[in-house]
Amino acid sequence: MPDIIQPCHSSFAVRTAPLSDNNTANSSSATHFRESDLPSTRTTVTSGIGDSNSTRISHRHVSTNTATTHSPLTSTATQDMATLPEGPDFLLRFPEEHLFLLFADPDDIISSRSPQEYEDNEPGCTAAWCRCISQVLEWIQHDPAEAPLISRQRYMQINALLTEGVQNMLDSHIPGTVRKRHVGYPSSEHTQKGFIQALLYKQRLEESYELCRGTHGATIATSPKGSIISDTRLIANYTDLKGITISFRALGPNGPISETNGIDKILFKYQLIALLEKEIITPLNTQLESLQHKKIKKPELLAKLIGTVATYWPRLEQLHTPMDGTCRTNYMLVQYIFMKFGFPPPVLMDPNSIDLVHTSLCKRIIGIGLKNSLELMNKRDQASETEAIIHRYTKRYLKNSFCLIRSSHKYEKYLIPDELNFNDHHKTQMKHLTREFIEVLAPYRDTTQTSTRPLKTPLRSRKKS
Numbered sequence: 001m002p003d004i005i006q007p008c009h010s011s012f013a014v015r016t017a018p019l020s021d022n023n024t025a026n027s028s029s030a031t032h033f034r035e036s037d038l039p040s041t042r043t044t045v046t047s048g049i050g051d052s053n054s055t056r057i058s059h060r061h062v063s064t065n066t067a068t069t070h071s072p073l074t075s076t077a078t079q080d081m082a083t084l085p086e087g088p089d090f091l092l093r094f095p096e097e098h099l100f101l102l103f104a105d106p107d108d109i110i111s112s113r114s115p116q117e118y119e120d121n122e123p124g125c126t127a128a129w130c131r132c133i134s135q136v137l138e139w140i141q142h143d144p145a146e147a148p149l150i151s152r153q154r155y156m157q158i159n160a161l162l163t164e165g166v167q168n169m170l171d172s173h174i175p176g177t178v179r180k181r182h183v184g185y186p187s188s189e190h191t192q193k194g195f196i197q198a199l200l201y202k203q204r205l206e207e208s209y210e211l212c213r214g215t216h217g218a219t220i221a222t223s224p225k226g227s228i229i230s231d232t233r234l235i236a237n238y239t240d241l242k243g244i245t246i247s248f249r250a251l252g253p254n255g256p257i258s259e260t261n262g263i264d265k266i267l268f269k270y271q272l273i274a275l276l277e278k279e280i281i282t283p284l285n286t287q288l289e290s291l292q293h294k295k296i297k298k299p300e301l302l303a304k305l306i307g308t309v310a311t312y313w314p315r316l317e318q319l320h321t322p323m324d325g326t327c328r329t330n331y332m333l334v335q336y337i338f339m340k341f342g343f344p345p346p347v348l349m350d351p352n353s354i355d356l357v358h359t360s361l362c363k364r365i366i367g368i369g370l371k372n373s374l375e376l377m378n379k380r381d382q383a384s385e386t387e388a389i390i391h392r393y394t395k396r397y398l399k400n401s402f403c404l405i406r407s408s409h410k411y412e413k414y415l416i417p418d419e420l421n422f423n424d425h426h427k428t429q430m431k432h433l434t435r436e437f438i439e440v441l442a443p444y445r446d447t448t449q450t451s452t453r454p455l456k457t458p459l460r461s462r463k464k465s
Contacts, residue, residue: 083444084444085342087140087342087344088140090344090373091441092445093377093378094376096431096438097426098377098430099434100115100126100430101376103126103129105351106348106416110420114426115426115429115433116429116433119433122167123166124167125328127165127433128164128166129328129437130434130436131161131436132158132332133335134436135161136335136339137440139336140336149340150288152276152281156178156322158336159175159322159326160175160176162328162329163322163325163328164176166325169324170324173323173324176322177269177323178273178322179322191361193360194356194358195356196235197314197358197359198356200235209271209275211268211272212275272321273321279315287308288337291305298385298386299392299393301341302390303393305337305338305341306363307363309334309338309362310359310363310366311359313330313334313362314355314356314362317330317354318356327354331348334346334366338370344373344386346366346369346373347372347376348368348414349413349415349416353365353414364398368394369414370394371390372414372415374390374391375415375418376416
């Protein structure tokens with residue numbers, strides 16, 4: 001029999017009353033994610049979902065009501081300004097205007113919009129990013145050693161922090177909650193291997209879990225006619241996918257009839273977050289914890305970390321647990337993980353490009369993101385050992401464009417240009433948009449400038465085109 005994910009509380013309908021569609025998100029009054037709003041993930045033997053590694057709650061409760069209760073740093077944190085851990089310490093190397101590119105879509109900013117125009121498209125998104133990365137800094141600095149690196153609570157907290165107060169969110173999205181209906185997202189310019197990998201993973205979910213069967217055989221619509229192609233036909237004829245724009249329908253409630261049933265929607269929400277726990281959070285957290293305790297050299301750590309994240313990042317996009325803000329939530333989670341392990345946060349030219357990519361391509365995109373981070377930082381005569389490790393990794397794995405993607409695409413499309421050529425007005429806008437986070441970093445910048453350490457292992461700069 002398939003593994004049917006069941007809710008763990010018989011009173012789940014009562015518990016979800018605050019999460020109804022009538023409670024839409026806004027900057028002043030939104031229903032926020034609370035641990036009490038969700039059933040426990042300590043499930044029966046038949047479901048086998050959750051374990052002690054992934055269900056432990058962080059030592060400090062972080063409210064997702066960012067407008068009223070969240071402060072970038074606690075009083076304890078402000079008293080400890082001696083240094084930042086190595087990962088977040090790379091943030092001090094970013095010029096103030098480049099911090100904006102950590103969250104924004106650099107390709108959009110460089111090619112078509114001013115920073116303020118980008119912000120005006122989704123008012124409040126940059127301020128939400130500042131709140132979230134400030135919280136991430138606190139987690140990295142003050143988590144006890146036994147705390148899990150990630151958990152479903154923490155994942156949904158990141159989503160709440162990144163979507164709270166953003167005016168252009170979906171009306172049905174409540175920050176920090178899971179979706180209640182199907183999500184369809186278009187995907188183009190991805191490899192055929194990425195589509196097939198996603199379809200095969202989807203088929204496995206459909207075979208294993210009852211809730212995934214509502215999307216069986218009807219998830220793919222091709223443009224421009226919008227005709228439906230069955231999954232099995234696409235897998236069998238994957239060589240015909242080149243140049244086709246495809247809308248990949250994410251997992252949803254079982255079938256079109258049950259989508260109108262409120263109880264089934266509620267059941268699906270709990271099933272989906274349990275699926276997130278079992279399929280993503282628990283195995284990812286287990287592997288990351290293993291890397292934390294392994295005695296391996298940092299070059300090997302970097303390669304294994306990139307491989308681990310690249311395995312689960314596309315799956316996170318595919319499950320698409322939150323109704324809105326999924327891409328930015330996953331992007332921030334990846335930046336958090338890399339800073340936690342002592343590496344700079346990756347910067348992607350197009351953060352929306354991970355939804356249907358193959359694992360091998362995702363590895364290279366993450367490597368390019370680390371390379372982009374180094375390019376955006378203030379240059380020094382000598383680089384740290386970590387920078388040199390990243391340089392050697394990218395030189396080895398990104399040397400040839402054909403190792404990235406078959407066809408005319410080149411990996412240069414993912415690289416930050418050597419010369420950004422931002423005018424002074426754009427730099428001023430970027431500094432203004434990230435002013436809240438610049439203020440958070442200011443005390444650390446002052447401390448670092450007065451007590452710099454000698455650096456070692458020179459890093460060769462990329463050749464100018």
